[in-house]
Amino acid sequence: MLGTRELEINLGPQHPSTHGVLRVKLKLDGETIVESDPVIGYLHRGCEKLGENRNYIQTEVYTDRMDYIAAINENLVYIEAVEKLLGVEAAPRAQYMRVILAELQRIASHLVWLATHALDIGAMSVFLYCFREREAILDLIEGYCGARLTTNAIRAGGMRLDFPDGWTGAAKDFCDEFPARLKEYDTLLKTNRIWMGRTKDIGVISGEKALSYGITGPCLRASGVNYDVRKAMPYEVYSEMEFDVPLGSVGDTYDRYLVRLEEMRQSRLIVLQALAKMPEGPVMNKVPKRIKPPAGEVYVVNEGPRGELGVYLVSNGTDTAERCRFKSPCFVNLQALPELAKGHMVADIVALIGTLDIVLGCIDR
Amino acid sequence: MATTEPPEENGSVEQAPTSAALDRLLAAMPDAVVESEFQRGAPIARVAPARLLEVMTFLRDDPACRFELLSDLCGMDLGMVRPDGERFDVVYHLYSVEHSHVLTVKTAVADGTDAPSVTGIWLTANWHEREAFDMFGIGFAGHPDLRRILMPDEFDAFPLRKDFPLEGREKDHGYWRQPGDDDRYTYVAEPPEKK
Numbered sequence: 001m002l003g004t005r006e007l008e009i010n011l012g013p014q015h016p017s018t019h020g021v022l023r024v025k026l027k028l029d030g031e032t033i034v035e036s037d038p039v040i041g042y043l044h045r046g047c048e049k050l051g052e053n054r055n056y057i058q059t060e061v062y063t064d065r066m067d068y069i070a071a072i073n074e075n076l077v078y079i080e081a082v083e084k085l086l087g088v089e090a091a092p093r094a095q096y097m098r099v100i101l102a103e104l105q106r107i108a109s110h111l112v113w114l115a116t117h118a119l120d121i122g123a124m125s126v127f128l129y130c131f132r133e134r135e136a137i138l139d140l141i142e143g144y145c146g147a148r149l150t151t152n153a154i155r156a157g158g159m160r161l162d163f164p165d166g167w168t169g170a171a172k173d174f175c176d177e178f179p180a181r182l183k184e185y186d187t188l189l190k191t192n193r194i195w196m197g198r199t200k201d202i203g204v205i206s207g208e209k210a211l212s213y214g215i216t217g218p219c220l221r222a223s224g225v226n227y228d229v230r231k232a233m234p235y236e237v238y239s240e241m242e243f244d245v246p247l248g249s250v251g252d253t254y255d256r257y258l259v260r261l262e263e264m265r266q267s268r269l270i271v272l273q274a275l276a277k278m279p280e281g282p283v284m285n286k287v288p289k290r291i292k293p294p295a296g297e298v299y300v301v302n303e304g305p306r307g308e309l310g311v312y313l314v315s316n317g318t319d320t321a322e323r324c325r326f327k328s329p330c331f332v333n334l335q336a337l338p339e340l341a342k343g344h345m346v347a348d349i350v351a352l353i354g355t356l357d358i359v360l361g362c363i364d365r
Numbered sequence: 366m367a368t369t370e371p372p373e374e375n376g377s378v379e380q381a382p383t384s385a386a387l388d389r390l391l392a393a394m395p396d397a398v399v400e401s402e403f404q405r406g407a408p409i410a411r412v413a414p415a416r417l418l419e420v421m422t423f424l425r426d427d428p429a430c431r432f433e434l435l436s437d438l439c440g441m442d443l444g445m446v447r448p449d450g451e452r453f454d455v456v457y458h459l460y461s462v463e464h465s466h467v468l469t470v471k472t473a474v475a476d477g478t479d480a481p482s483v484t485g486i487w488l489t490a491n492w493h494e495r496e497a498f499d500m501f502g503i504g505f506a507g508h509p510d511l512r513r514i515l516m517p518d519e520f521d522a523f524p525l526r527k528d529f530p531l532e533g534r535e536k537d538h539g540y541w542r543q544p545g546d547d548d549r550y551t552y553v554a555e556p557p558e559k560k
Binding site for chain 2 (some may be wrong): 233297323
């Protein structure tokens, strides 16, 4: 008679499927996961401390480095918080530019998610296709601000520069080409029995439980809860845009895939609408060179590609924040991993980390 | 620091802001709310730690409030701002998906005392409270698993406290800081000799 016992193993921190430096302590019974405990902090750089010791303009640079897959969304939420503290608004044209860039960035971020998620589960070709399209978006972003990842593109009061000549045309070309590409991925995956088998009914979470865990973004909407900050508390010019918020019904890995795929289509529609509606005019409102907001505090949330990005700024009347807090959706979503993984096979943990769409830079800050 | 001042008049506030959720809380539990105010149009209620769990349960379950989502929980070091009062604030940002409204709740905690843990009300509070403990050393009574989350387990200070030095400490992770040439530091295993 052979004795059985629980086995404790480590996944990561240096493991390609953990999307960075995530370590998960797994307790296994055979191949079944009994317990899992994510260990984070390997990428902790103290962005909040830096935000309390650098002035408001300098701190924007650190927001790029948090969620480096979707830097523009991080820039945007931080600058919105600064603007709200200052009591200024962005120039009308700049608001459309922000929406265009943020939605392009959302598509790029979802493409990275789809690419790596599919790669983790064994669909290698999708990875190569997705990175091709993402490259096109990064070229657009580079064409606007000169950087591919660490954009630092947005300023309090608007944008530093207008789009260069021919940029809007290139963006439109990308949008025209994109639906056919999306169909390619969908066909590649939906007719793939392995993909379907490894995503359907894996990591099911109910809407109520997801809310209690604080999960936001596509992961929450896949569980059927209709909460999208762009609709619930519209910022910039999202109230003028027509788009649907896709919702899932089961709340499994496959639903989260469907929701994100549809979000890419909707983001493309938003980009096209914003390009058509964008007025002429200056891109910058008058804002003091030295940003010294009056004392007070704001908590601003935006819809990032991974969920609700939050910035809590407390001003003490000087040019440095008294408290600078970054709420990361990845941090919150990852917390539900033990709940999702319980009872699944050890191979599924890779699919589950992928489906939560985490970026360790955003988690550890 | 303006947590106790009325909202700034800077042109962005057109009319007096209102909040149905804050009104409801004030009507239902007038003695639990120490102080309430609006900051840039957003409602903020300050609650004594002893009544916090009661207030939070009410805010989540009351049909007129229904704050199902704890959007964020963070600590704040007010040691320099409020030298005579409690050193820390714990700040809770709540959101209601049903009513689409927000409320910020704050509670003051003195150094060395615990705030009540809200993990029983929102599961998401677990990691947020661990982070507040890790960064500020704020304890949470009733937390199921209060240990460090971002910093290494053996770390013995709280980095987001205002008195934590930016340039690093004399001794960190078991190593001593030794000033080298051109303003740089090296870290050595033996304590450097005092000159």
